Amino acid sequence: MTALVALTERVVHDALRNDLPFAALSPAANFIVFNFMLGNVIDTGGMSYPQYVLPVVVIQVIFLGALTTVDRAAHDERSNFGDRLRTLPISAVIPLMARMLYCLFRGAVALLAAVAVGYMFGFRMFGGFIYAAAFAVLVLMLTLALSLAADAAGVLSVNWRGGIAGSGAFTQFLLVPQMLLVMLSTGTAPADSFPDWLHSFVRNQPVSQVTQTLRGFATGHVVVSNLATSLAWCLGLLVVFGANAVRIQRRTQ
């Protein structure tokens, strides 16, 4: 327990200058880009665009945030510091847990920053405290799932082809699914705005489902089947990515 606290403090300390400021600022930047680029061209019916788009801004920010874990995990795997951690009488999973606690903290900071910016442009949590809390829980679940995946990618990047590619290449590669999932989702625009042949993908992919649920939490009206789909995605990804991250962390040469 002491070890977990000490390592988490270390991650936070290291991130204080080089990562947390970006965690706090990137929601504003992303919100402004989405809102002013797409706000006047997309018909969201009765809902204002800030109200409509904020959930996908949050998703975008936690995607990008998860990618910062790739580097941290790769560094811990490759560095002498990481080697020394593996000679200490602590579980191999503790450094992973410390990085994940930091990711959740970072996710919470980004979420608060995003909601704060949204409020300045007219976004509101209409549903009250319970819905707002549900909004936060769903976002943090997805944050953890994506961070676990990014963490595993970081560890693998060190051993893949002798580390030639490096974690930077992995991060760039991971930007591709991130861009596709965010851009081709109903988070940025209703499905009708996309070409017909894309409709079924756009409607059913996880970012669309989760942003729809988040919009529901914000307005106070959730469709049960959509909530079930979102929860299934988040829990499923948590289990799959979590199991893999732990398995990768545990193996020794």
Added chain:
Amino acid sequence: MFVIELDSVAKTFDGAIQALEDVSFSVPTGSVCALLGHNGAGKTTAVKILSTLLRPTSGQATVAGYDVTRDPAQVRASIGSVGQIAALDWELTGRENLVLFGRLRGMRRKDARARADALIHQFDMLQAADRLVRTYSGGMMRRIDIAAGLMVPPKVLFLDEPTTGLDPRSRRDVWGLVSSLSAQGVTILLTTQYLEEADVLSDSIVVLNKGRIIANGTAEELKRRVGSGYCTVSPVNPADLSKIFAVVAELEGAEADYEANTVSVLAPDGVATLAEVFRRVDRLGVELVDIALRKPSLDEAFLHLTESVTT
């Protein structure tokens, strides 16, 4: 009683590169053992296996009575491991690093601070302790690095090339440190490329070459096998070389090297041999550039040991 025991340990990387082959040795409790060898000899691989960072491909190794593959957690609880390059968080101060490693070993923050204080005093690091590690010199980094391995006094301390890259003064400091730790009863396994270092610090030496043990014993035993040093003489005028050779020719192992402009004789008695050579040459009235005792270099030692293995 042995605290480290290896029994026919082998390690193969990617099924092809043989890093260690049939390595067996043991280290008695409370002693200092040096693994001596060139780069790529397998020293670091051996230390990594003993500190549970790598699994042996075959064979058995135990540390403090625990098997490194079956009981890695118990092994980790018994060891302190200091790698080749400082394994510290460069964005923390030296003191913060010590406290961090103490807490990673389960110490409470207060106790870790007190222990860090004590080690900073013991290692004479008062001025540097509160600066960021990335501003440290190599010698200071090494000291904090070793101190971090001692926050909870280990039964066994692994030091992988503790003096590589250090200036002579810092090297002496580390030597002093190793001796005082050994005096406190810590068993130490260190790796080194320097015969002299192994000689000064260790009770026993294991010589590794290309993943195999080519010699194993006390420094004295090894030196006897490697052969004694040489006394070499160089005249100012190369033409005097043959005159010098003539007066020392009857001494053991006398040889003249006209290309290098030196005459050398074996010096089994060290300084006494040097004095004898000097007396003889002095009578000639020849002007000298240099007269010196030269210990066999590690290269010569290896050459000698590998030869004695193959013949």
